[in-house]
Amino acid sequence: MKITKAISLTVMAILLINPAYADESLINAFKEGKPYADIRLRYEHVEQDGLINANAQTARTRVGFKTAKFYDFSGAIEIENIAVMGNDDYNDSRNGRTDHATVADVESTEINQLFLEHTGFLDTAIKVGRQAIVEDNQRFIGAVGWRQNNQTFDAVKITNSSMENTEIKYGYIGNVNRIFGDAPASGDFESNSHYYKISNTSLLIGTITTYGYLFDFQQDSAANSSKTFGGILSGKVALTDEVTFKYYGEYANQEDYGDNTTSYSTNYYHFAPAIECKGLTATVGYEVLGSDNGRFAFRTPLATGHKFNGWSDKFLTTPAMGLQDFYVDLTYKIKDLQGHFDFLNGFLAQFQYHDFNTDSGSLDHGSEWGLFFKQPVDKYMYVQAKYANYSAENTSTDTQKWTFDVGINF
Secondary structure (H helix, E strand, C coil): CCCCCHHHHHHHHHHHCCHHHHHHHHHHHHHEEEEEEEEEEEEEEEEEEEEEEEEEEEEEEEEECCCCCEECCCEEEEEEEEECCCCCCCCCCCCCCEECCEHHHHHHEEEEEEEEEEEECEEEEEEEEEEECCCCCCCCCCCCCCCCCCCEEEEEEEEECCCCEEEEEEEEEEEECCCCCCCCCCCEEEEECCCCEEECCCCCEEEEEEEEEECEEEEEHHHHHHHEEEEEEEEEEECCEEEEEEEEEEEEEEEEEECCCCCCEEEEEEEEEEEECEEEEEEEEEEEEECCCCCEECCCCCCCCHHHCCCCCCCCCCCCEEEEEEEEEEECCCCCCHHHHHHCCCCCCCCCCEECCCCCCEEEEEEEEEEEEECCCCEEEEEEEEEEEEECCCCCCEEEEEEEEEEEEE
């Protein structure tokens, strides 16, 4: 039975408790609810050696409704449509245009989210149904928000904060609704996966998080099945009134699990110290997705991969020899301007540089640099642009990407 069916069963059980009062309360929950919409128009151009250039003009439309509370329950439904405007002059992973560069935005219409949430137990929230899940920096579970069709999960998520300075999460994932639509070859991951996360903020050294991700996928996606256990230490220290030092360190070990037929064990490291001053954040990072002697590498199949290892998306799947990524990130955001230039408040500019190498052996994966700009027009509308330039060495191919967006949220 699909997890989302549990929503209707739960509502029926509530109505049976006191039908007359439930009818009135349920009507009020909808009357006091909130509709919303999100529209994003995008043009993406990709040049990759050996392939025909990709030109994709797409529109993403999401419309949804969130109810108010009803017996400590609330719910939401969200419909998403991805439309191609003009010719699909690109490889979307399903249209057969494999001679073109890839833009992974598949034309589709689907129920993006449909969930019920209960907050009646002491400091505990239980969410059941199709939902977006974002954990920490999205390295292991994310919504893939950069792509037009984001990633959602048919899942149960329980969050408890009854212990002081501590948050405990548990999740069960029954199906992964990936960005490629419902086609069997590249679409959903059938799943029998569990995860937990415990975070504590009581120590002077910063926030400590421990986690475990037990991903078990069936059929064609079984090679992504793994068990991963690790931890994060993060925090910040004020050096002066205007300068803050931020630190981030993470380690994890990953092994085969579930239906994965490959036996392997490998490690993950990520260090990202940063300095923040007057809207500018400068980060120097080092991330390693290890390899088991060049046979099999550390994988994060449910991550928001676009956030990591360059915006050209060359390493969404870790190469078998692993990946070492030394990077620099400079991000500047304008705020608190007054007078004639206050329209620039919220403007964000970002520069990244990455140097890539294998973890096993001594091959050079190449390098990449990129630029990103985002400008709010008003509280409902924004425009943004992104450029990535990947230069290959011993692996992959030279790639350049340009993306231009206009977004409206209300």
